[in-house]
Amino acid sequence: MWSAFAVLLVACIPFVASQVDRTGWIVTVDSFQTGTGNEASKLLDGNTGTFWHTQWMPNTVALPHTVTLDMKKLYNVNGLTYLPRQDGNSNGNIGQHSIQISTDGTTWTETAKGTYLDDNSLKKTPFTTVPARYIRLIAQTEAGNRGAWTSAAEINVLAATTYAKPPTNLGIWGTTIDFPIVPAAAAVLTNGKVLLWSSWKPLDFGGGGGSGKTETAIYDPATGTVSRRTVTETQHDMFCPGLSLDASGRPFVTGGNDAAKLSIYDGTNWIAGPNMKIQRGYQSSATLSDGRIFTIGGSWSGGEGNKNGEVWSPGTNTWSLLPGCPVAPMLTADTRGVYRSDNHAWLFGWKSGSVFQAGPSKAMNWYTTTSTGGQKTAGLRGTDPDAMNGNAIMYDAVNGKILTVGGAPNYQDNPATGNARIITIGAPGAVASVAQIGNMAYARAFHNSVVMPDGKVLVVGGESYPVPFSDNTATNIPELFNPATSSFTSVNPISVPRTYHSWALLLPDATIISGGGGLCGACATNHPNAQIYSPAYLFKADGSKATRPAINSVSATSVAVGSKITVTMNRAVQSFSLVRFGSGTHSVNTDQRRIPLTPTASGLTYTVTVPSDPGVALVGSWMLFAMDAAGVPSVAKTIIIRA
Numbered sequence: 001m002w003s004a005f006a007v008l009l010v011a012c013i014p015f016v017a018s019q020v021d022r023t024g025w026i027v028t029v030d031s032f033q034t035g036t037g038n039e040a041s042k043l044l045d046g047n048t049g050t051f052w053h054t055q056w057m058p059n060t061v062a063l064p065h066t067v068t069l070d071m072k073k074l075y076n077v078n079g080l081t082y083l084p085r086q087d088g089n090s091n092g093n094i095g096q097h098s099i100q101i102s103t104d105g106t107t108w109t110e111t112a113k114g115t116y117l118d119d120n121s122l123k124k125t126p127f128t129t130v131p132a133r134y135i136r137l138i139a140q141t142e143a144g145n146r147g148a149w150t151s152a153a154e155i156n157v158l159a160a161t162t163y164a165k166p167p168t169n170l171g172i173w174g175t176t177i178d179f180p181i182v183p184a185a186a187a188v189l190t191n192g193k194v195l196l197w198s199s200w201k202p203l204d205f206g207g208g209g210g211s212g213k214t215e216t217a218i219y220d221p222a223t224g225t226v227s228r229r230t231v232t233e234t235q236h237d238m239f240c241p242g243l244s245l246d247a248s249g250r251p252f253v254t255g256g257n258d259a260a261k262l263s264i265y266d267g268t269n270w271i272a273g274p275n276m277k278i279q280r281g282y283q284s285s286a287t288l289s290d291g292r293i294f295t296i297g298g299s300w301s302g303g304e305g306n307k308n309g310e311v312w313s314p315g316t317n318t319w320s321l322l323p324g325c326p327v328a329p330m331l332t333a334d335t336r337g338v339y340r341s342d343n344h345a346w347l348f349g350w351k352s353g354s355v356f357q358a359g360p361s362k363a364m365n366w367y368t369t370t371s372t373g374g375q376k377t378a379g380l381r382g383t384d385p386d387a388m389n390g391n392a393i394m395y396d397a398v399n400g401k402i403l404t405v406g407g408a409p410n411y412q413d414n415p416a417t418g419n420a421r422i423i424t425i426g427a428p429g430a431v432a433s434v435a436q437i438g439n440m441a442y443a444r445a446f447h448n449s450v451v452m453p454d455g456k457v458l459v460v461g462g463e464s465y466p467v468p469f470s471d472n473t474a475t476n477i478p479e480l481f482n483p484a485t486s487s488f489t490s491v492n493p494i495s496v497p498r499t500y501h502s503w504a505l506l507l508p509d510a511t512i513i514s515g516g517g518g519l520c521g522a523c524a525t526n527h528p529n530a531q532i533y534s535p536a537y538l539f540k541a542d543g544s545k546a547t548r549p550a551i552n553s554v555s556a557t558s559v560a561v562g563s564k565i566t567v568t569m570n571r572a573v574q575s576f577s578l579v580r581f582g583s584g585t586h587s588v589n590t591d592q593r594r595i596p597l598t599p600t601a602s603g604l605t606y607t608v609t610v611p612s613d614p615g616v617a618l619v620g621s622w623m624l625f626a627m628d629a630a631g632v633p634s635v636a637k638t639i640i641i642r643a
Helices: 002-011 040-044
Strands: 026-029 065-083 096-102 109-115 123-139 154-160 172-178 185-188 194-197 214-220 225-231 242-245 251-254 262-265 270-272 284-287 293-296 310-313 318-321 346-349 355-359 363-368 374-380 391-396 401-405 420-424 433-436 448-451 457-460 479-482 487-490 502-506 512-516 529-534 551-554 558-560 564-569 575-580 583-585 594-597 600-602 605-609 620-627 637-642
Touching (some): 026 040, 284 346, 551 620
Antiparallel strands (some): 096 123, 172 529, 448 457, 600 605
């Protein structure tokens, strides 16, 4: 009993680290300005009024610039804080950067990278605990592009009291990615980059909602770079929106703080679309089998109640009301009324232009989108209560299999559950089959779930007692659902709480990026970062990295439903899968779904067939993975599926 109770306590302890005493440390820098009081020692003097600055006269020393700390002994380091200069001048603020650690000062390992916001606030970079004596901060750019300088008032190191090497058979949480915003929403683009955004401010949503602008960033996994951009051209504050990926893989963002707006990102430009007929915030949307996009709910903004369905048609670029798609059947019994009860619907575009609504209400529904629309009950989700801020994941679209996990009866201030169900859907309008399976080990709401190439589902983050902008009951041990056994296994803990305003998405290299949380200004729960999870399938039994199969070529990168794809491999593989690109905000990801594929082989050439129904093989961008006999996946090839 006590062992289980201790594990539960550990799961709910937020990221804890203590600042290491800097007495006796040695700091080394690549450059400093002489004669001005800007020596390297200022980094460790405990005086926020002084600062180190690289040389700017008689000539400026070029970037990158380095700060190396010798802490004189090993510590279990798990974070670094950087305080920019506090004299009102921004020259030298660090932008793009890398943080490296070493036990001997010779061999270095990168533990974090990214871009800091260009202001004078304290920057905190948490990362997975690792023993180190040396830590190095490399400034690769000046945050405001004002010059090739670097400056800093103070640098501190955070450490844990204990360390246990994480076993690779439970996956590894790797590099931390720092962002210049708190990303409350994210989407994976067809080029593999990750689009992120916050609100009208980088670190806060309040005080100016509906301001007509959004702070965004793009993370490029191939280069490790993070770029920031303020979007004003669509006059849309995209905080708390509906979010889908359209038939071309473009992020399609509706409502939120500017509750009527539509903005579409084409990979280069933001495009303003027509306003919705009904103003919305906290709604959900779903791409349909014919490429239209359906949305429903959303009383967080734009008025409360009667947020019935409407649909956008790409051919005419217009919205149409669907009076036959009422929101009332999918309302939860939230104590705060419709302001919360029509939020974050679990929607799945399905066959013949239909939409299956799996939750969060305990009542499930079918919506049809032809003519003026229609609605029909799909039954109850077994004995599961309303599960607001829970998750629903289509892990096997061919067989209509949906996993639902967690959530709470009310949006906030009540216990979450660890409930899990498997829903099976077939013909549109039919009552769905619901099977109760064993619960997760940890109750969660505000968590996120990601389907992987092998059909397993990673459930990460959340709170056992959901309260917005709080990490007090954060659930820091992720769980892995195995569809073969319908059971969950706990995996290595996350380094940063991922609760309200967090997200998690599958990347084309078969890793998972989990980030965000907060967006509450000067609060203690802002998390302007993400971390990359490498699942166990990327490692051998001895802990070394697995050798991955490689897709040499595919016969086509844009195919119609029902088409065959010929794949040439570098070595033998056993199975294939298609996973639709994902998007996420507020624990909702209506885009991701997985299609298992059975290949036919001729030597190292394999043929797979895309399902013929566009409600199963939903139009849009997909990742094609090959897996060997050990389950090791390839890096994906991007495939666009057309109706």
